Amino acid sequence: xxxxxxxxxxxxxxxxxxxxxxxxxxxxxxxxxxxxxxxxxxxxxxxxxxxxxxxxxxxxxxxxxxxxxxxxxxxxxxxxxxxxxxxxxxxxxxxxxxxxxxxxxxxxxxxxxxxxxxxxxxxxxxxxxxxxxxxxxxxxxxxxxxxxxxxxxxxxxxxxxxxxxxxxxxxxxxxxxxxxxxxxxxxxxxxxxxxxxxxxxxxxxxxxxxxxxxxxxxxxxxxxxxxxxxxxxxxxxxxxxxxxxxxxxxxxxxxxxxxxxxxxxxxxxxxxxxxxxxxxxxxxxxxxxxxxxxxxxxxxxxxxxxxxxxxxxxxxxxxxxxxxxxxxxxxxxxxxxxxxxxxxxxxxxxxxxxxxxxxxxxxxxxxxxxxxxxxxxxxxxxxxxxxxxxxxxxxxx
Amino acid sequence: xxxxxxxxxxxxxxxxxxxxxxxxxxxxxxxxxxxxxxxxxxxxxxxxxxxxxxxxxxxxxxxxxxxxxxxxxxxxxxxxxxxxxxxxxxxxxxxxxxxxxxxxxxxxxxxxxxxxxxxxxxxxxxxxxxxxxxxxxxxxxxxxxxxxxxxxxxxxxxxxxxxxxxxxxxxxxxxxxxxxxxxxxxxxxxxxxxxxxxxxxxxxxxxxxxxxxxxxxxxxxxxxxxxxxxxxxxxxxxxxxxxxxxxxxxxxxxxxxxxxxxxxxxxxxxxxxxxxxxxxxxxxxxxxxxxxxxxxxxxxxxxxxxxxxxxxxxxxxxxxxxxxxxxxxxxxxxxxxxxxxxxxxxxxxxxxxxxxxxxxxxxxxxxxxxxxxxxxxxxxxxxxxxxxxxxxxxxxx
Numbered sequence: 001x002x003x004x005x006x007x008x009x010x011x012x013x014x015x016x017x018x019x020x021x022x023x024x025x026x027x028x029x030x031x032x033x034x035x036x037x038x039x040x041x042x043x044x045x046x047x048x049x050x051x052x053x054x055x056x057x058x059x060x061x062x063x064x065x066x067x068x069x070x071x072x073x074x075x076x077x078x079x080x081x082x083x084x085x086x087x088x089x090x091x092x093x094x095x096x097x098x099x100x101x102x103x104x105x106x107x108x109x110x111x112x113x114x115x116x117x118x119x120x121x122x123x124x125x126x127x128x129x130x131x132x133x134x135x136x137x138x139x140x141x142x143x144x145x146x147x148x149x150x151x152x153x154x155x156x157x158x159x160x161x162x163x164x165x166x167x168x169x170x171x172x173x174x175x176x177x178x179x180x181x182x183x184x185x186x187x188x189x190x191x192x193x194x195x196x197x198x199x200x201x202x203x204x205x206x207x208x209x210x211x212x213x214x215x216x217x218x219x220x221x222x223x224x225x226x227x228x229x230x231x232x233x234x235x236x237x238x239x240x241x242x243x244x245x246x247x248x249x250x251x252x253x254x255x256x257x258x259x260x261x262x263x264x265x266x267x268x269x270x271x272x273x274x275x276x277x278x279x280x281x282x283x284x285x286x287x288x289x290x291x292x293x294x295x296x297x298x299x300x301x302x303x304x305x306x307x308x309x310x311x312x313x314x315x316x317x318x319x320x321x322x323x324x325x326x327x328x329x330x331x332x333x334x335x336x337x338x339x340x341x342x343x344x345x346x347x348x349x350x351x352x353x354x355x356x357x358x359x360x361x362x363x364x365x366x367x368x369x370x371x372x373x374x375x376x377x378x379x380x381x382x383x384x385x386x387x388x389x390x391x392x393x394x395x396x397x
Numbered sequence: 398x399x400x401x402x403x404x405x406x407x408x409x410x411x412x413x414x415x416x417x418x419x420x421x422x423x424x425x426x427x428x429x430x431x432x433x434x435x436x437x438x439x440x441x442x443x444x445x446x447x448x449x450x451x452x453x454x455x456x457x458x459x460x461x462x463x464x465x466x467x468x469x470x471x472x473x474x475x476x477x478x479x480x481x482x483x484x485x486x487x488x489x490x491x492x493x494x495x496x497x498x499x500x501x502x503x504x505x506x507x508x509x510x511x512x513x514x515x516x517x518x519x520x521x522x523x524x525x526x527x528x529x530x531x532x533x534x535x536x537x538x539x540x541x542x543x544x545x546x547x548x549x550x551x552x553x554x555x556x557x558x559x560x561x562x563x564x565x566x567x568x569x570x571x572x573x574x575x576x577x578x579x580x581x582x583x584x585x586x587x588x589x590x591x592x593x594x595x596x597x598x599x600x601x602x603x604x605x606x607x608x609x610x611x612x613x614x615x616x617x618x619x620x621x622x623x624x625x626x627x628x629x630x631x632x633x634x635x636x637x638x639x640x641x642x643x644x645x646x647x648x649x650x651x652x653x654x655x656x657x658x659x660x661x662x663x664x665x666x667x668x669x670x671x672x673x674x675x676x677x678x679x680x681x682x683x684x685x686x687x688x689x690x691x692x693x694x695x696x697x698x699x700x701x702x703x704x705x706x707x708x709x710x711x712x713x714x715x716x717x718x719x720x721x722x723x724x725x726x727x728x729x730x731x732x733x734x735x736x737x738x739x740x741x742x743x744x745x746x747x748x749x750x751x752x753x754x755x756x757x758x759x760x761x762x763x764x765x766x767x768x769x770x771x772x773x774x775x776x777x778x779x780x781x782x783x784x785x786x787x788x789x790x791x792x793x794x
Contacts, residue, residue: 071623
């Protein structure tokens with residue numbers, strides 16, 4: 001079982017620091033029955049589920065209070081991360097109003113965001129419910145979005161978080177090594193997918209997204225590119241085979257793509273079109289990585305990679321260049337992507353030191369298949385460094 | 398891997414029927430990056446995760462449309478449950494407005510609810526985003542809550558859903574049989590919990606809630622009652638040992654409590670106080686079950702059980718008498734509980750035929766420990782029938 005406890009203690013202290021940095025008085029996470037809807041902030045500040053309406057409050061002074069149903073209170077106390085844990089039976093209202101009165105805030109940050117799914121765990125019903133519980137008080141007028149707090153809490157990885165991400169990446173690399181030691185030719189996508197499951201189970205990790213589409217396995221040009229699930233296509237000589245796999249180890253994720261070219265009889269290397277596309281993809285990835293520094297904006301990084309790829313004569317990729325990884329393979333927060341409507345404000349956020357991104361792009365090379373490359377990098381003042389040996393050469397079988 | 402596909406097709410048709418029943422024109426589920434926030438309605442109408450802003454629309458005519466990001470579209474098409482699947486690249490806006498224009502609704506039901514966590518998957522940020530995407534159209538003025546649709550969709554189990562729940566209950570019963578064939582005395586709560594994990598893994602099912610607190614194991618009177626995690630207390634002669642376990646098999650859950658009394662040397666049966674409390678608990682459970690019929694209100698059922706328990710001289714239990722089980726052990730929808738603020742409107746909802754409830758209550762019997770009983774029942778016009786042999790006798794070791 002994953003123990004997030006030490007990370008949660010770190011993150012709660014980090015949250016208090018962020019409230020000061022953003023001059024906000026308190027941060028209120030308001031949830032209920034988390035088996036139905038799980039606010040993604042909970043894995044940063046609690047690490048287990050709750051049943052009844054619950055309020056987790058961090059104030060600028062650093063004080064942390066949890067108000068939870070009676071039968072959840074013991075778990076919250078055992079966590080040892082909250083200064084006070086209050087259990088209630090019939091209504092959270094009195095305790096919640098009393099705690100807010102004690103803080104006497106002029107701003108109350110809530111988990112909602114138009115753009116950032118990782119900072120948007122408050123449901124519409126719970127927002128309405130909170131407003132009703134606080135009717136007649138000054139507090140509803142003080143609600144603001146906690147998106148900057150939650151985003152930065154997620155983006156600025158602690159040493160302990162980094163260690164877990166590095167381990168997930170290491171295990172993923174080992175799983176790829178074992179998987180691709182098999183001769184792929186003649187296997188179906190589905191068979192390769194099943195084999196990957198066996199290998200991952202032996203390593204004691206889980207999958208970072210739904211198993212049905214993890215790893216993605218694309219055999220040749222007719223396989224559906226994207227988040228599709230492996231099918232019955234059989235790997236043939238003369239095909240590019242594309243993999244996209246993310247693992248979760250101790251609660252933290254990797255997200256890496258890998259490529260194999262299956263030679264035809266008599267071939268000693270991949271066809272020239274394939275080699276040319278591979279080089280172009282790598283030039284584009286490196287062009288993006290070169291601009292990936294603290295303070296740069298996400299869209300600028302994406303634009304650098306995108307321009308390099310089109311300069312080589314390939315079409316633009318139809319997704320973002322990069323996303324954070326952490327507790328999720330898509331960890332929310334800023335996006336290294338174009339200013340498309342679906343990304344909202346996320347491409348305009350400045351990049352933070354301590355962030356870990358998956359950077360990725362690809363091109364279709366008919367009639368061989370899809371080339372996709374994806375690596376994981378850590379951002380520091382020195383730039384973006386690869387967290388594992390990147391796949392700079394196209395592997396061959 | 399769980400295949401929800403056949404159930405999803407049934408549920409989508411059921412949803413169209415519910416729109417007619419409630420005279421609503423369409424139901425819109427609006428989500429994004431479901432690895433961060435997973436709308437619990439998705440497992441009724443899709444069965445896999447989505448990455449970018451997505452709209453799943455069911456209209457009163459029975460037409461179903463999915464608008465999703467390009468790289469998720471293939472999965473939605475393969476499901477075969479939507480009449481049209483539209484993939485987009487930059488913004489969902491145009492396709493969403495066009496679809497709504499085609500339906501020309503006077504009501505658009507959204508997934509929000511003040512009380513029902515199972516019908517409240519729309520986040521506050523996504524509500525705001527939807528309003529912005531539809532600015533300048535008549536549609537935001539037509540938003541209503543989909544809670545009656547989602548609640549009934551969840552509550553009225555289909556034969557296929559019932560079959561899966563029955564299987565989860567059967568496996569749970571077998572796991573309890575194997576677990577309690579062990580001599581418990583001298584084992585710690587934690588050891589029993591670990592052993593349960595091994596047995597469940599052999600049966601190929603998963604746990605219905607977080608493994609850390611599943612099963613709950615309470616050894617004697619000093620163990621934390623509620624949702625606490627098993628600890629280092631060692632089971633002693635003269636103790637009641639209480640178990641609360643739920644499993645998930647093929648996507649559907651059980652939730653059952655079981656009780657063992659560990660005899661002292663020379664004892665041939667449990668102490669009189671324990672036997673008396675056991676009888677009172679059972680009388681109360683049966684009093685509640687007797688009132689559990691279509692059309693009854695949840696609070697009435699709870700009140701019947703509660704009154705019977707106090708009539709026997711025991712204190713009221715500090716929770717609800719019953720909750721739905723289904724895809725979750727706490728499946729949302731109506732609650733068989735008192736009209737406490739934290740339950741909102743849920744105790745006032747009429748009970749539906751085809752519902753499956755976990756019904757439960759308990760009392761502390763110092764100095765022996767906690768007695769908790771919980772059984773799963775199916776509601777039909779004939780009343781509430783047990784879905785597995787109930788534990789009418791306190792087991793002894």
